Amino acid sequence: MSTVSSTITNKMQAPDDKAMPVTEDKVMPVTEAKPEQTVLEEGVTVGTPFADDPKFKLRDVEVFYGETQAIKNISLDVARNEVIAFIGPSGCGKSTFLRCLNRMNDSIDSCRIKGSLLLDGQNIYDSKRDVVELRARVGMVFQKPNPFPKSIYDNVAYGPRIHGLANRKSDLDDIVENSLRKAGLWNEVKDRLDAMATGMSGGQQQRLCIARAIAVSPEVVLMDEPCSALDPIATARIEELITEMSESYTIVIVTHSMQQAARVSNRTAYFHMGHLVEVNDTSKVFTTPEHELTESYITGRFG
Numbered sequence: 001m002s003t004v005s006s007t008i009t010n011k012m013q014a015p016d017d018k019a020m021p022v023t024e025d026k027v028m029p030v031t032e033a034k035p036e037q038t039v040l041e042e043g044v045t046v047g048t049p050f051a052d053d054p055k056f057k058l059r060d061v062e063v064f065y066g067e068t069q070a071i072k073n074i075s076l077d078v079a080r081n082e083v084i085a086f087i088g089p090s091g092c093g094k095s096t097f098l099r100c101l102n103r104m105n106d107s108i109d110s111c112r113i114k115g116s117l118l119l120d121g122q123n124i125y126d127s128k129r130d131v132v133e134l135r136a137r138v139g140m141v142f143q144k145p146n147p148f149p150k151s152i153y154d155n156v157a158y159g160p161r162i163h164g165l166a167n168r169k170s171d172l173d174d175i176v177e178n179s180l181r182k183a184g185l186w187n188e189v190k191d192r193l194d195a196m197a198t199g200m201s202g203g204q205q206q207r208l209c210i211a212r213a214i215a216v217s218p219e220v221v222l223m224d225e226p227c228s229a230l231d232p233i234a235t236a237r238i239e240e241l242i243t244e245m246s247e248s249y250t251i252v253i254v255t256h257s258m259q260q261a262a263r264v265s266n267r268t269a270y271f272h273m274g275h276l277v278e279v280n281d282t283s284k285v286f287t288t289p290e291h292e293l294t295e296s297y298i299t300g301r302f303g
């Protein structure tokens, strides 16, 4: 474990959806803020970052973009069939860490990853590992819905086709229907499966992307701010879906919305400037956080 420390400066700024008081009498005076600087030790995380028999066992993970270190010695377990939310201020490394879990950073030339990252005990970064197979097991849903410019049917059938999951047309039809049902979209699209996916609403497109991800029977679904481009109604639908999906999948979600983290996740991990500061049960993080930086963030003192 490294002993290098980082200096953290708190900012007096609230994230847009946080419970920052708006009435003048409740606005927190600057003088009541926590100390301006908090020193974080690399590799030290308060709370419960570890789990028995984890799906992901991540140890001493460091990520660099060229000379810049984005992730500073993070160790974390992701338990089987849990929903874990990654929260923290912009640029703290949530997406970078998430993308390590299915090697989405591989395409970034400047990106280097150190440490031990295991999925079911197997090294994710083993040079012999089939990355296409890894990404079928560990699917991903992105910030902006990104359906292929194909029909609704072909979007969902794409993965099963390239992975050879269906021998007959009827098998493929079943996979498409089941995936659309699980994504809560079947009733809306069953009569227009041949229509272009790009003609759907944003919320429908995002549910289609979820259907596409689950069509290849993943074990894990990574979600990188899946609702940031959606309106509140479409967001609520995706959140319901996450709760339903949690029965079958391990889900890791990056979100800027603390209300969303509180609604959908079992555990919450608070990141700060490349450090993993705290991991705890979500209810604890949002009621009695252990670390002062977590508290400052959830009370809207910086974002």
Ligand SMILES: Nc1ncnc2c1ncn2[C@@H]1O[C@H](COP(=O)(O)OP(=O)(O)OP(=O)(O)O)[C@@H](O)[C@H]1O
Pocket (backbone or CB within 6 Å): 065, 070, 088, 089, 090, 091, 092, 093, 094, 095, 096, 097, 108, 110
């Ligand atoms: N492709 C890249 N090349 C260089 N630096 C990068 C790249 N992607 C991210 N970074 C840097 O790594 C750090 C962590 O970024 P990351 O996107 O992981 O943070 P984040 O917490 O997900 O932020 P946000 O909430 O704004 O999406 C930032 O300093 C960012 O500028």
